[in-house]
Amino acid sequence: MKLTFLLFIAVILLISCTYVSERENIKNCNFELAGVRMSNVTLSGITLDFDVDVENINTGKVVLERFDYTAYANKEKLIEGSSSQKVEFNAGEKKKVTISGNINFKDMRSGVREILTKGKDVSYQLLGTVYLSTIFGEIPFGFKVHKKI
16 A cells, blocks of 8 residues: 555656656747748738747757747837747757737837838847746746847
């Protein structure tokens, strides 16, 4: 009985450690802004899609569960939001994660309007926080990617 209980505790600890390491390893991944595009253009606004390549350079699997982000163009704030899409990365795997946000034309500052119509020589920056879910709660990890297009 005592041996069964100890084996049960050992299995629970092993599973917990694996769960935590799969989420914690996201901080060792490479983030790269692959591109920015406009979609869903309407009379009232547009949707901006930011493609971020995430490469798992770890030897084990990584799980991305939730993150917050703010996107800038030439230091002008464009969009902010959250994503709770769950993405799993095997060791050495690279995947594209797309985040989107809406811009309402009536709320758009003139600087943002100029950036979006200019279309080139724009410096995009994406700041975010990935939240690592553990049995002890969430652990935040910041990331920053940028690209001049």
